[in-house]
Amino acid sequence: MCQSKIHEFLQGLPKCEHHVHLEGCLTPELTFQLASRNGITLPDDPAYASVDALKNRFERFTSLDDFLHYYFESMAVLRSEQDFADLAWAYFLQADADGVHHAEVFFDPQVHQERGISYETVVNGFSAGCKRAEQELGISTRLILCFLRHLPVASANELYDQFLASGHYEAGVIHGLGWSSSEVGPPKDMFRDIYASAAAKKIPLTAHAGEEGDASYISTALEVGAQRIDHGINLIQDPQLMQRVAKESILLSVCPVSNLKLQCVKSIAEVPIRKFLEAGVKFSINSDDPAYFGAYILGNYCAVQEAFNLSVLEWRIIAENSVQESWIPNERKAELLAKIEAHVKRFL
Ligand code: HPA
Numbered sequence: 284m285c286q287s288k289i290h291e292f293l294q295g296l297p298k299c300e301h302h303v304h305l306e307g308c309l310t311p312e313l314t315f316q317l318a319s320r321n322g323i324t325l326p327d328d329p330a331y332a333s334v335d336a337l338k339n340r341f342e343r344f345t346s347l348d349d350f351l352h353y354y355f356e357s358m359a360v361l362r363s364e365q366d367f368a369d370l371a372w373a374y375f376l377q378a379d380a381d382g383v384h385h386a387e388v389f390f391d392p393q394v395h396q397e398r399g400i401s402y403e404t405v406v407n408g409f410s411a412g413c414k415r416a417e418q419e420l421g422i423s424t425r426l427i428l429c430f431l432r433h434l435p436v437a438s439a440n441e442l443y444d445q446f447l448a449s450g451h452y453e454a455g456v457i458h459g460l461g462w463s464s465s466e467v468g469p470p471k472d473m474f475r476d477i478y479a480s481a482a483a484k485k486i487p488l489t490a491h492a493g494e495e496g497d498a499s500y501i502s503t504a505l506e507v508g509a510q511r512i513d514h515g516i517n518l519i520q521d522p523q524l525m526q527r528v529a530k531e532s533i534l535l536s537v538c539p540v541s542n543l544k545l546q547c548v549k550s551i552a553e554v555p556i557r558k559f560l561e562a563g564v565k566f567s568i569n570s571d572d573p574a575y576f577g578a579y580i581l582g583n584y585c586a587v588q589e590a591f592n593l594s595v596l597e598w599r600i601i602a603e604n605s606v607q608e609s610w611i612p613n614e615r616k617a618e619l620l621a622k623i624e625a626h627v628k629r630f631l
């Protein structure tokens with residue numbers, strides 16, 4: 284297939300996104316707009332001198348923690364429910380343009396709470412953005428609350444109690460829990476108690492693991508109850524674990540451009556896409572923090588295509604697995620699988 288045809292195929296291929304941080308959709312432009320709207324002085328760092336200076340800084344992250352520094356600092360511009368709703372809406376508009384039909388999106392209440400923004404403000408704003416995407420764009424959505432590994436466990440425990448007391452899970456406002464932030468350093472199983480409690484309540488659980496950390500971070504995440512692994516590229520270090528992940532249909536939410544930008548790989552070709560396909564490991568392809576890494580989901584699909592030259596049928600497997608392992612009812616899965624089938628048929 285010629286380049287323009289494959290781009291048309293990838294653009295129209297019905298997609299599910301499972302790994303995007305709503306705060307990671309805060310572009311330099313929106314950062315400056317919200318800073319001005321809220322009368323906030325941006326950090327005294329040359330990176331924040333202008334929109335272009337910030338964009339330039341985002342071109343040279345040296346590690347996950349180097350990125351996280353800017354990710355957490357920029358969030359200070361988010362203050363009102365409307366700010367959070369606007370940020371989510373900005374993501375959903377781009378996702379819609381990229382052919383996303385279902386999106387499971389992360390957010391980080393702890394950092395907002397630490398700077399005096401209430402849990403309710405954050406959840407109400409983000410869930411308003413999700414509701415608008417469902418109504419106006421027909422995208423089904425799932426909000427996933429993330430616990431942060433660089434903060435004390437006591438802070439996560441407090442948030443977990445607040446989450447339980449809010450009734451947000453039962454009300455379908457928040458659909459699952461995850462963990463993220465610095466990988467190597469804090470104890471691998473720091474959220475063991477929270478995950479045991481949440482698993483007993485049948486709350487869907489995922490975890491960032493195997494991005495900078497080795498495969499043992501993945502096995503620990505699974506041991507404490509994660510049903511999905513975010514990133515997980517270092518699974519290839521452990522063939523036995525890889526077999527188990529394939530056998531148990533544990534989805535990896537892989538983020539190729541993020542891996543490149545955070546120097547976890549030297550090129551997209553190093554992301555084990557073909558090895559996962561060959562081993563029957565299910566994965567989806569995702570954007571992670573698109574405002575920081577310069578690629579939304581379609582950019583990630585195209586980067587994978589350029590590196591691996593996958594066939595239409597291989598893309599069909601990826602798209603179908605993305606639907607099958609989404610946290611949605613079977614009727615919605617059937618609807619999305621039919622859309623994929625119709626689209627694929629046009630290109631075979
Ligand atoms: O890629 C990531 N890894 C860990 N934490 C994060 N928070 C936003 N993006 C990431």
Ligand SMILES: [Zn+2]
Nearest residue numbers: 463491513571
């Ligand atoms: Zn992530």
